[in-house]
Amino acid sequence: xxxxxxxxxxxxxxxxxxxxxxxxxxxxxLESWDRGDTVEGMEFFARAALEAVVGTAAAIKPQVAFFExxxxxxxxxxxxxxxxxxxxxxxxxxxAKRGDFAVTNAGYAEAWLAERSPLRVDAVTASPxxxxxxxxPLFTLAQENGRGVxxxxxxxxxxxxxxxxxxxxxxxxVEDLVLRSVAELNNRNDGLGSFGVVIGAxxxxxxxxxxxxGGPYLVPGVGAQGASAEDVARLFTRCPKNTVLxxxxxxxxxxxxxxxxxxxxxxxxxxxxxxxxx
Amino acid sequence: xxxxxxxxxxxxxxxxxxxxxxxxxxxxxLESWDRGDTVEGMEFFARAALEAVVGTAAAIKPQVAFFExxxxxxxxxxxxxxxxxxxxxxxxxxxAKRGDFAVTNAGYAEAWLAERSPLRVDAVTASPxxxxxxxxPLFTLAQENGRGVxxxxxxxxxxxxxxxxxxxxxxxxVEDLVLRSVAELNNRNDGLGSFGVVIGAxxxxxxxxxxxxGGPYLVPGVGAQGASAEDVARLFTRCPKNTVLxxxxxxxxxxxxxxxxxxxxxxxxxxxxxxxxx
Numbered sequence: 433x434x435x436x437x438x439x440x441x442x443x444x445x446x447x448x449x450x451x452x453x454x455x456x457x458x459x460x461x462l463e464s465w466d467r468g469d470t471v472e473g474m475e476f477f478a479r480a481a482l483e484a485v486v487g488t489a490a491a492i493k494p495q496v497a498f499f500e501x502x503x504x505x506x507x508x509x510x511x512x513x514x515x516x517x518x519x520x521x522x523x524x525x526x527x528a529k530r531g532d533f534a535v536t537n538a539g540y541a542e543a544w545l546a547e548r549s550p551l552r553v554d555a556v557t558a559s560p561x562x563x564x565x566x567x568x569p570l571f572t573l574a575q576e577n578g579r580g581v582x583x584x585x586x587x588x589x590x591x592x593x594x595x596x597x598x599x600x601x602x603x604x605x606v607e608d609l610v611l612r613s614v615a616e617l618n619n620r621n622d623g624l625g626s627f628g629v630v631i632g633a634x635x636x637x638x639x640x641x642x643x644x645x646g647g648p649y650l651v652p653g654v655g656a657q658g659a660s661a662e663d664v665a666r667l668f669t670r671c672p673k674n675t676v677l678x679x680x681x682x683x684x685x686x687x688x689x690x691x692x693x694x695x696x697x698x699x700x701x702x703x704x705x706x707x708x709x710x
Numbered sequence: 711x712x713x714x715x716x717x718x719x720x721x722x723x724x725x726x727x728x729x730x731x732x733x734x735x736x737x738x739x740l741e742s743w744d745r746g747d748t749v750e751g752m753e754f755f756a757r758a759a760l761e762a763v764v765g766t767a768a769a770i771k772p773q774v775a776f777f778e779x780x781x782x783x784x785x786x787x788x789x790x791x792x793x794x795x796x797x798x799x800x801x802x803x804x805x806a807k808r809g810d811f812a813v814t815n816a817g818y819a820e821a822w823l824a825e826r827s828p829l830r831v832d833a834v835t836a837s838p839x840x841x842x843x844x845x846x847p848l849f850t851l852a853q854e855n856g857r858g859v860x861x862x863x864x865x866x867x868x869x870x871x872x873x874x875x876x877x878x879x880x881x882x883x884v885e886d887l888v889l890r891s892v893a894e895l896n897n898r899n900d901g902l903g904s905f906g907v908v909i910g911a912x913x914x915x916x917x918x919x920x921x922x923x924g925g926p927y928l929v930p931g932v933g934a935q936g937a938s939a940e941d942v943a944r945l946f947t948r949c950p951k952n953t954v955l956x957x958x959x960x961x962x963x964x965x966x967x968x969x970x971x972x973x974x975x976x977x978x979x980x981x982x983x984x985x986x987x988x
Binding site: 538564 | 734736737773775776778779780781782783784785786788789805807808809810811812813814815816817818820821824827828829837838839840841842843844862865866867868869870871872873874875876877878879883884887888
């Protein structure tokens with residue numbers, strides 16, 4: 433692709449607003465939709481969620497864990513969702529949180545970012561426990577193919593804070609080390625880079641200045657997890673316009689399978705986020 | 711199952727030795743086997759690797775990243791390998807390095823540790839970047855079903871060290887925090903627990919005494935990555951007998967598809983490891 437993921441995402445947010453809808457077919461959610469916790473129930477759920485957000489959400493974020501519950505059959509549903517979203521011109525961020533050492537990350541890069549893969553998406557989330565540098569194969573293939581990577585920095589759940597705020601011998605927090613490393617990757621290139629970070633809206637600002645990332649932000653924690661549109665606005669107040677992608681999942685999908693109700697819920701969140709981040 | 715994973719693994723190591731063979735169908739390895747970097751090439755590779763190690767290895771460790779390269783079709787090959795290994799009485803540790811917040815980890819637990827899943831394995835590897843406590847759904851389902859979890863502590867690659875050795879405000883290194891947390895889970899139960907850790911054979915001993923883990927150790931980094939059987943013996947010198955599972959992948963699979971050669975390579979590693987760890 434000619435355009436980078438960073439540029440495509442910014443254009444999409446400019447046109448539609450910052451809403452990303454999490455497609456999370458958990459057992460609880462499928463049961464509450466009353467279609468059965470089965471592959472068929474999941475297919476129905478994925479199709480309904482996508483249809484309800486076309487033209488409203490900049491992106492969807494399927495949570496790979498919930499598809500993986502059904503093994504290869506669940507992955508087939510995920511492949512179909514990804515392909516349907518591509519046809520409907522909705523960006524897809526696969527929430528896979530993959531991360532291994534470099535030789536193995538080459539495998540994950542092929543899975544999520546290679547043109548030949550049935551799982552190829554616009555961007556994938558990655559976990560830096562084995563080091564940001566070990567994620568290099570993901571960065572390289574993303575760059576080559578106009579795709580992106582969002583690296584976990586400061587997650588929305590409380591259990592991660594002790595680790596993410598531990599300090600290196602140089603006195604830098606882990607979350608700041610990851611942020612700085614991703615910023616360095618972006619700043620080797622001109623314009624908006626394609627390497628983003630995941631920062632929970634429930635978190636305080638890191639010590640590293642978020643405005644210097646040079647790439648997009650993926651922000652969970654809004655809605656069912658407790659943060660509001662205003663919390664997001666506060667955290668990213670000085671960041672470049674149209675670079676913040678805000679994920680909302682349960683607060684929209686909890687309304688159940690009725691299409692009009694789903695569409696209304698998505699639109700309300702889009703409007704709230706647009707207003708708060710304007 | 712009546713027995714815990716910890717007990718089953720110890721019995722298996724006592725009977726066969728500590729060798730775990732990594733089944734890593736990377737592009738490079740499949741191409742070197744000359745069967746094509748395709749789903750069919752991968753099926754051939756997985757079957758040959760398993761057949762070559764039955765009766766020699768205590769376990770196999772399929773690297774999920776390489777199966778994921780082919781999406782749902784790759785997962786179908788992985789499901790078949792897992793099922794064939796079960797039939798051949800070889801333990802399976804899925805190297806997936808999954809990790810998310812707790813609600814999502816419930817999905818990963820269903821995928822890898824639930825009785826109904828086609829991907830169910832004896833144990834799965836997990837990544838603690840979002841906190842060891844967030845992995846609770848994996849620990850709970852493992853305990854219920856006689857399965858296990860290996861949590862990443864100190865990985866064999868150099869890029870992860872800065873993060874893994876960062877210190878919390880209490881002065882504890884991240885790697886020691888993870889070790890201590892897993893030890894606490896094991897020590898709530900009698901006997902050998904089912905919650906293990908991943909520690910690269912290329913690493914120095916952590917500050918937390920490895921002998922106090924109360925569960926098994928999964929040790930990569932041997933062979934192609936540079937560590938020897940003797941390095942493993944030194945690192946785990948005071949740990950309980952038959953609790954160390956040593957992964958060897960490329961140094962065995964690099965010999966190519968010839969069954970007798972594969973079997974010989976596996977046996978040489980088993981004998982080396984048995985001697986060093988005796």
